[in-house]
Amino acid sequence: MLRGQPRWPLAAASIQRSTIQQTTMALVYDTVFPPEPAHVAKPAARPLPDTLLPHVPPLLACKQCNGAGHNLSKGFTCEDGKRYPSRWEKCYGCDGRGWFHAPDLRVLADAIKGRKPGTLRSKRPDDPRAYYVWRLARFHGGKDVCLPMGAEMEVGSDPYRDILDEMAQAVAKHLFGSGNVGRARWQQAMYGSHEFSDLPATIDGPVYDAHKPLEEMLETV
Ligand SMILES: [Zn+2]
Numbered sequence: 001m002l003r004g005q006p007r008w009p010l011a012a013a014s015i016q017r018s019t020i021q022q023t024t025m026a027l028v029y030d031t032v033f034p035p036e037p038a039h040v041a042k043p044a045a046r047p048l049p050d051t052l053l054p055h056v057p058p059l060l061a062c063k064q065c066n067g068a069g070h071n072l073s074k075g076f077t078c079e080d081g082k083r084y085p086s087r088w089e090k091c092y093g094c095d096g097r098g099w100f101h102a103p104d105l106r107v108l109a110d111a112i113k114g115r116k117p118g119t120l121r122s123k124r125p126d127d128p129r130a131y132y133v134w135r136l137a138r139f140h141g142g143k144d145v146c147l148p149m150g151a152e153m154e155v156g157s158d159p160y161r162d163i164l165d166e167m168a169q170a171v172a173k174h175l176f177g178s179g180n181v182g183r184a185r186w187q188q189a190m191y192g193s194h195e196f197s198d199l200p201a202t203i204d205g206p207v208y209d210a211h212k213p214l215e216e217m218l219e220t221v
Contacts (some may be wrong), residue, residue, distance in 0.1 A: 030075045030086045040069035040098040050165070051105035059101050060159035064093030093157025103160050105167055108133050118175060122211045128154040129164055132158055135216075136168030142181030142200070144208040146219040173198075 045059040061067035061093065063132070074088035090096040111130035113120045120138065125131050135151035138144040155161050169179035180196040181203055187194035188203075 015146075023063040026079045027076045028079075030077075033072060033074070033086045034088065036068075036072070037070060039067060040096065043099055043101075044066065044100050048102055049104035049106065052102055056102055056163065060100055060102075062091060062094035062098055062100060062157050063159050064157035065091035065098060067098045069094070069098035091157075100158055100160060103129055103164060105163075108161070108164075108167065109171075112137065120171075120175060124213045129158065129160075132161070132164050133168045133171065136165055137171040137175070138209075139172075139182035140169045140178030141172030142178070142185070142203060142205065143176065144212055144216075145182045145185045146208055146212075146216070147186075148216075149219050150216050166196045176200075 043059065045057075048054065048056060048058045062069075062221060065071050070088045072093050073087050073089050074083045077083050091098070094100065106132050111125045112120055112134040120134060120143075125134055132148075132151045132155045135144070135148045139146075139148050155164065158164070171179075172181070173179040177200055178196070178198045181199060184194040184196045184199055184203055187196075212220075
């Protein structure tokens, strides 16, 4: 979603639908906006964790607000005169912080491991990054091949998301023997075949196991 677009795509879609149905209902978007508040201060970069390669930047701007800490919610006027004024809102992608520090993969590895060696914990971690790595490792390793929508939303504005996904694939390969089971199953379902050669002999087991958190059940419908 680009800055300045309506915050909730679903709401925008339903407004558009009613515009089409009633043809008389029109929205006029604001062209003049309140002055933008000052950007949040850029924090000092921390030393890069030694688990990352030196070319990784230690600090990056939020992908949603680009370091501002806020986003413009563009207001509009309905044809009946009802006003929804423009306003600057705290960025929900970074909770107003504007910037992300590079992840420490060792800390994340500790946060996702189970009590027994060589296992993932059964309960989801609370920290969004740890949850993402845990959930994507379960996806890539074939423990839960539902598309990880909840986890994608939790780190959607994190500029280090690709690194977290790489880590999840490596974790899956290490613990489950392959980091490609989730993608292979979706390719198989969509195209009838897949492109991977490092899969277990049988990949079409259950779609998810008993450790799937309740709040992820929407992913199964
Ligand atoms: Zn942000």
